[in-house]
Amino acid sequence: MSESQALLRTEGLTKTFPGTRALDAVDFDLRAGEVHALLGENGAGKSTLIKCLTGAYRRDAGEILLEGAPIDPRDTQDALALGIGTVYQEVNLLPNLSVAENLLLGRQPRRVGLVRRRAMNDRARAMLARYGLSIDVTRNLDAYSVAIQQIVAIARAVSMSGRVLILDEPTASLDRDEVAMLFDVVRGLRDNGLGIIFISHFLDQVFEIADRVTVLRNGRLVGVHDIGGLDRLRLVNLMLGRELAEETRETGRGGIDYDAAPRLRFSGTGRRGAIAPFDLDVHRGEVIGVAGLLGSGRTETAELMFGAAPMDCGSVTSEGRPLRLASPRDAIGAGFGFSPEDRKTSGIIGDMSVRENIVLALQARQGWLRRVPMRRQRELADDFIKRLDIRTSDAEKPIGELSGGNQQKALLARWLATNPEFLILDEPTRGIDVGAHAEIIRMIEELCASGMSLLVISAELDELVAYSHRVIVVRDRVHVAELVGEAITTDAIVKAIARPAAEAGENAR
Numbered sequence: 434m435s436e437s438q439a440l441l442r443t444e445g446l447t448k449t450f451p452g453t454r455a456l457d458a459v460d461f462d463l464r465a466g467e468v469h470a471l472l473g474e475n476g477a478g479k480s481t482l483i484k485c486l487t488g489a490y491r492r493d494a495g496e497i498l499l500e501g502a503p504i505d506p507r508d509t510q511d512a513l514a515l516g517i518g519t520v521y522q523e524v525n526l527l528p529n530l531s532v533a534e535n536l537l538l539g540r541q542p543r544r545v546g547l548v549r550r551r552a553m554n555d556r557a558r559a560m561l562a563r564y565g566l567s568i569d570v571t572r573n574l575d576a577y578s579v580a581i582q583q584i585v586a587i588a589r590a591v592s593m594s595g596r597v598l599i600l601d602e603p604t605a606s607l608d609r610d611e612v613a614m615l616f617d618v619v620r621g622l623r624d625n626g627l628g629i630i631f632i633s634h635f636l637d638q639v640f641e642i643a644d645r646v647t648v649l650r651n652g653r654l655v656g657v658h659d660i661g662g663l664d665r666l667r668l669v670n671l672m673l674g675r676e677l678a679e680e681t682r683e684t685g686r687g688g689i690d691y692d693a694a695p696r697l698r699f700s701g702t703g704r705r706g707a708i709a710p711f712d713l714d715v716h717r718g719e720v721i722g723v724a725g726l727l728g729s730g731r732t733e734t735a736e737l738m739f740g741a742a743p744m745d746c747g748s749v750t751s752e753g754r755p756l757r758l759a760s761p762r763d764a765i766g767a768g769f770g771f772s773p774e775d776r777k778t779s780g781i782i783g784d785m786s787v788r789e790n791i792v793l794a795l796q797a798r799q800g801w802l803r804r805v806p807m808r809r810q811r812e813l814a815d816d817f818i819k820r821l822d823i824r825t826s827d828a829e830k831p832i833g834e835l836s837g838g839n840q841q842k843a844l845l846a847r848w849l850a851t852n853p854e855f856l857i858l859d860e861p862t863r864g865i866d867v868g869a870h871a872e873i874i875r876m877i878e879e880l881c882a883s884g885m886s887l888l889v890i891s892a893e894l895d896e897l898v899a900y901s902h903r904v905i906v907v908r909d910r911v912h913v914a915e916l917v918g919e920a921i922t923t924d925a926i927v928k929a930i931a932r933p934a935a936e937a938g939e940n941a942r
């Protein structure tokens with residue numbers, strides 16, 4: 434096949450949902466042996482495009498051509514059989530089955546009994562060896578990190594499809610080393626002639642791995658570019674269709690009265706197996722950033738502070754008075770809010786409307802017997818839809834029909850609507866596009882200026898550096914460093930995260 438002949442092409446691909454034209458006559462092409470990034474704001478139509486390619490959605494109009502021949506995948510199995518495999522952000526495998534079973538599900542070597550199992554395990558081992566992965570394939574999938582699970586999912590998809598691999602936000606919950614590992618796998622597949630479609634909101638990753646990019650805006654094709662001819666600013670402008678507000682800004686630091694009594698004081702609080710006892714003061718108007726690798730104890734810190742995973746030692750005071758934090762209900766009663774990391778498992782109720790999802794925490798806080806008046810609900814929902822630029826035709830739409838990033842924004846609105854004194858945000862900008870990203874950061878700064886205290890967990894260190902008054906670094910379930918004011922730099926955070934365990938023991942705090 435010549436370089437320019439498309440492996441996979443769409444012509445005039447169109448998909449409409451009630452009230453939304455998600456794809457409007459989109460032409461897209463993918464070559465063999467390239468990584469092609471699909472970019473655009475939240476709701477631009479990226480996921481819809483790949484769902485049409487894989488038969489998860491039926492298109493309204495347009496053609497899909499594989500090596501020049503029209504195809505019409507009816508479902509994802511069908512697409513797989515045609516050569517198109519997909520891996521989503523949430524690994525779609527079975528956690529309680531072994532790695533080998535997951536790899537070969539539905540096509541195990543036929544003979545029953547032990548022989549079959551051994552043959553299956555051998556085959557699974559050989560499959561993973563191609564990706565430089567040598568793990569125990571008899572262990573359950575969920576014994577492994579998300580990165581390994583992703584690679585297992587890729588190995589399965591590629592072994593069944595072998596021509597086109599689609600990755601929809603595969604790196605959203607991976608740390609830096611894991612992304613590097615995944616990218617090695619992706620490069621290997623590309624060099625073997627696969628065509629790879631890569632969706633991500635991390636532009637640095639796009640520049641690192643992609644050969645070409647296609648940009649969508651409001652369901653329409655904006656352009657196709659070689660990555661070499663683009664710089665970051667131009668790419669952002671293409672995605673947004675407008676100039677992004679100045680990225681560098683004065684940091685919100687300073688102005689915290691550290692001599693005043695803290696709003697909250699956590700003393701020796703911890704939970705066995707989750708997070709080692711730590712001391713932490715939270716001041717009025719302060720943003721505390723939490724950095725650390727995935728699984729380091731960041732989320733456990735947040736859960737403990739919110740009463741979601743009760744502490745088994747230590748104590749908490751609020752304005753000097755003892756505070757009981759045995760459950761999220763206690764926390765909410767004390768004016769806390771918590772926007773969790775994983776919108777799918779902890780928070781979004783897909784068949785309820787955007788409005789209902791937004792008022793949920795407020796309603797829970799004031800008790801289900803005292804309904805928030807409908808007029809107030811509408812005001813709140815409309816206000817946050819405007820402030821966070823949540824892309825929805827109206828507040829009554831089921832939230833499950835919004836794009837991933839817009840669901841994330843609605844979840845954030847839910848906690849802002851309760852007007853908390855202390856708000857915990859776990860990865861508030863994950864899956865959110867560059868424009869909305871800047872908005873959320875601006876909002877964090879506004880909130881702390883108005884006196885709210887925030888604890889923000891983020892893997893994006895530049896972001897933490899920009900808005901934090903203080904940064905806590907967590908490693909191996911211990912708070913290992915605390916950086917204040919001018920000492921907060923990405924360099925200092927990376928060093929604290931990476932310091933080898935032996936040395937860390939001596940210098941911890």
Ligand SMILES: Nc1ncnc2c1ncn2[C@@H]1O[C@H](COP(=O)(O)OP(=O)(O)OP(=O)(O)O)[C@@H](O)[C@H]1O
Nearest residue numbers: 450455475476477478479480481834835836837838
């Ligand atoms: N099942 C559905 N029912 C109704 N509308 C939908 C459905 N799926 C997507 N949409 C709408 O189609 C548009 C495109 O959504 P899509 O999920 O493709 O966006 P995206 O580019 O993947 O965004 P994100 O970056 O947030 O994941 C959005 O306006 C969304 O609300």
Ligand SMILES: [Mg+2]
Nearest residue numbers: 479480836837
């Ligand atoms: Mg999407």
